[in-house]
Amino acid sequence: xxxxxxxxxxxxxxxxxxxxxxxxxxxxxxxxxxxxxxxxxxxxxxxxxxxxxxxxxxxxxxxxxxxxxxxxxxxxxxxxxxxxxxxxxxxxxxxxxxxxxxxxxxxxxxxxxxxxxxxxxxxxxxxxxxxxxxxxxxxxxxxxxxxxxxxxxxxxxxxxxxxxxxxxxxxxxxxxxxxxxxxxxxxxxxxxxxxxxxxxxxxxxxxxxxxxxxxxxxxxxxxxxxxxxxxxxxxxxxxxxxxxxxxxxxxxxxxxxxxxxxxxxxxxxxxxxxxxxxxxxxxxxxxxxx
Amino acid sequence: xxxxxxxxxxxxxxxxxxxxxxxxxxxxxxxxxxxxxxxxxxxxxxxxxxxxxxxxxxxxxxxxxxxxxxxxxxxxxxxxxxxxxxxxxxxxxxxxxxxxxxxxxxxxxxxxxxxxxxxxxxxxxxxxxxxxxxxxxxxxxxxxxxxxxxxxxxxxxxxxxxxxxxxxxxxxxxxxxxxxxxxxxxxxxxxxxxxxxxxxxxxxxxxxxxxxxxxxxxxxxxxxxxxxxxxxxxxxxxxxxxxxxxxxxxxxxxxxxxxxxxxxxxxxxxxxxxxxxxxxxxxxxxxxxxxxxxxxxxxxxxxxxxxxxxxxxxxxxxxxxxxxxxxxxxxxxxxxxxxxxxxxxxxxxxxxxxxxxxxxxxxxxxxxxxxxx
Numbered sequence: 001x002x003x004x005x006x007x008x009x010x011x012x013x014x015x016x017x018x019x020x021x022x023x024x025x026x027x028x029x030x031x032x033x034x035x036x037x038x039x040x041x042x043x044x045x046x047x048x049x050x051x052x053x054x055x056x057x058x059x060x061x062x063x064x065x066x067x068x069x070x071x072x073x074x075x076x077x078x079x080x081x082x083x084x085x086x087x088x089x090x091x092x093x094x095x096x097x098x099x100x101x102x103x104x105x106x107x108x109x110x111x112x113x114x115x116x117x118x119x120x121x122x123x124x125x126x127x128x129x130x131x132x133x134x135x136x137x138x139x140x141x142x143x144x145x146x147x148x149x150x151x152x153x154x155x156x157x158x159x160x161x162x163x164x165x166x167x168x169x170x171x172x173x174x175x176x177x178x179x180x181x182x183x184x185x186x187x188x189x190x191x192x193x194x195x196x197x198x199x200x201x202x203x204x205x206x207x208x209x210x211x212x213x214x215x216x217x218x219x220x221x222x223x224x225x226x227x228x229x230x231x232x233x234x235x236x237x238x239x240x241x242x243x244x245x246x247x248x249x250x251x252x253x254x255x256x257x258x259x260x261x262x263x264x265x266x267x268x269x270x271x272x273x274x275x276x277x278x279x280x281x282x283x284x285x286x287x288x289x290x
Numbered sequence: 291x292x293x294x295x296x297x298x299x300x301x302x303x304x305x306x307x308x309x310x311x312x313x314x315x316x317x318x319x320x321x322x323x324x325x326x327x328x329x330x331x332x333x334x335x336x337x338x339x340x341x342x343x344x345x346x347x348x349x350x351x352x353x354x355x356x357x358x359x360x361x362x363x364x365x366x367x368x369x370x371x372x373x374x375x376x377x378x379x380x381x382x383x384x385x386x387x388x389x390x391x392x393x394x395x396x397x398x399x400x401x402x403x404x405x406x407x408x409x410x411x412x413x414x415x416x417x418x419x420x421x422x423x424x425x426x427x428x429x430x431x432x433x434x435x436x437x438x439x440x441x442x443x444x445x446x447x448x449x450x451x452x453x454x455x456x457x458x459x460x461x462x463x464x465x466x467x468x469x470x471x472x473x474x475x476x477x478x479x480x481x482x483x484x485x486x487x488x489x490x491x492x493x494x495x496x497x498x499x500x501x502x503x504x505x506x507x508x509x510x511x512x513x514x515x516x517x518x519x520x521x522x523x524x525x526x527x528x529x530x531x532x533x534x535x536x537x538x539x540x541x542x543x544x545x546x547x548x549x550x551x552x553x554x555x556x557x558x559x560x561x562x563x564x565x566x567x568x569x570x571x572x573x574x575x576x577x578x579x580x581x582x583x584x585x586x587x588x589x590x591x592x593x594x595x596x597x598x599x600x601x602x603x604x605x606x607x608x609x610x611x612x613x614x615x616x617x618x619x620x621x622x623x624x625x626x627x628x629x630x631x632x633x634x635x636x637x638x639x640x641x642x643x644x645x646x647x648x649x650x651x652x653x654x655x656x657x658x659x660x661x662x663x
């Protein structure tokens with residue numbers, strides 16, 4: 001099974017450092033929606049900040065002393081690395097502590113880990129980005145890349161859904177994305193009185209346009225159930241499994257395929273993923289509770 | 291007596307009283323000598339100073355959910371099959387500090403500066419050597435080397451003991467890992483009634499025995515050892531048909547057998563803790579009450595623990611069926627794709643120490659039967 005190659009880490013990172021976080025501080029704390037904020041981190045060591053690179057789709061392990069560590073995908077522009085953005089939902093022990101961070105507070109960082117969206121490989125293709133809820137942040141670096149290289153891609157469609165209008169992320173950016181000829185299609189599971197847009201699940205948005213399977217690539221991230229249906233709709237339109245990319249979530253402790261938690265069949269999601277071509281994971285993804 | 295020139299690969303006859311000299315030399319070189327000892331009617335690994343510390347005159351009985359130390363009726367030292375512990379605890383400690391952080395102005399990291407211990411492991415069974423080699427593949431990869439494992443592993447000295455008395459749950463012959471060690475040791479012993487046959491496996495091993503008044507092993511001694519090992523191969527308490535195990539398991543992930551075993555399995559994680567190849571670990575953070583000091587430790591984890599597959603979106607494996615399937619399908623299935631080998635060495639510990647007598651060899655046989663029907 002062919003997976004994507006994990007992006008290279010800077011050679012300066014030793015094995016020891018991969019187990020112990022390096023300090024960054026909160027440069028900006030940007031509330032997004034209820035229970036969700038983007039924290040912007042700057043490495044304390046400027047040399048490290050300079051050496052640190054990442055690719056769209058990769059994640060960091062964020063460490064809060066006394067609370068522990070959580071795997072958080074990077075949501076910011078891969079070419080603007082002065083500060084690194086992480087959109088975090090406050091849901092567990094560590095992320096609830098993240099919600100209380102203030103500017104200047106220390107956060108340990110290990111990473112970046114994992115495979116990335118194969119954006120360069122997909123130049124010339126029509127791109128469908130399908131995201132649900134907190135699945136949009138790991139795709140946002142792809143959008144930044146496309147904005148910077150818009151001419152290198154064909155049609156670009158973002159299908160994005162959340163539970164309610166209040167749960168939609170990054171809404172202030174939609175206009176900018178649309179101006180750059182990205183077809184931003186939004187849906188919510190449950191509307192409120194103010195909502196004038198689509199109601200329904202993300203996969204339903206596939207019925208609103210035609211795609212050319214020979215030149216289309218799909219990248220999707222969100223709840224596993226959403227991914228299942230997005231993949232279903234893409235396959236129904238004959239997009240080849242090798243050109244459907246999914247980003248998966250699993251419990252992760254180490255980030256380098258050592259601790260075992262994130263296994264999916266033969267894969268360590270932290271190292272062989274989180275971004276997989278669907279063709280690689282298909283035999284395992286469809287097995288219940290595997 | 292002319293001194294013999296020993297080489298890697300040479301075989302010597304080691305009179306049993308001479309064994310203590312080897313242990314003494316290992317200690318002189320800075321090794322802690324560790325081996326099987328009797329404690330509370332079971333075999334555990336612990337410090338050994340001389341041959342008298344080994345469980346002379348004892349053997350063990352194993353079956354599913356049964357382990358009993360009994361008198362062997364002879365005076366041999368290594369007739370006893372290893373207990374619940376395996377050597378992995380020395381390279382991959384059950385609990386080890388990853389780092390400490392202290393708040394002093396800002397937070398500062400303190401990496402553990404403790405030097406890795408130098409352990410001479412005495413009495414490592416061939417299946418256990420195979421297990422160490424398997425863990426090497428997991429911890430010493432090209433793309434990530436675990437520093438804690440690496441330092442402990444490279445410091446170690448291995449004295450293997452070939453198995454003449456396999457236990458009731460052993461199936462190393464099926465897995466191709468024993469009963470004779472084929473390499474990856476510094477010294478290897480085969481115990482006969484009055485003498486050890488001693489094989490030199492490395493330059494470090496040669497240095498340890500150099501100058502000891504030893505004779506070369508003669509043909510009759512070698513023959514005796516070979517005969518004993520050939521017989522041992524036939525005395526395995528269990529067998530496993532290893533034909534395309536990954537294919538068998540991965541084609542039958544929805545077999546009703548998983549449900550059947552889940553009805554008995556208590557998800558207690560014993561099998562993973564006693565398994566010499568299981569490598570999963572968790573982290574635990576311990577913080578002082580004033581919040582100014584915190585330490586991260588690495589501890590053994592198990593795919594049978596509910597927290598193992600827990601994440602914000604729910605539990606990936608919410609029941610015993612999915613957890614047992616994860617364990618077995620990894621051990622005898624996907625492990626092969628990950629590391630090129632299966633994750634089982636046939637030591638039988640998971641059978642012996644399962645409180646409800648789940649037997650990996652029987653489960654595989656049942657899966658095969660189910661797959662055929």
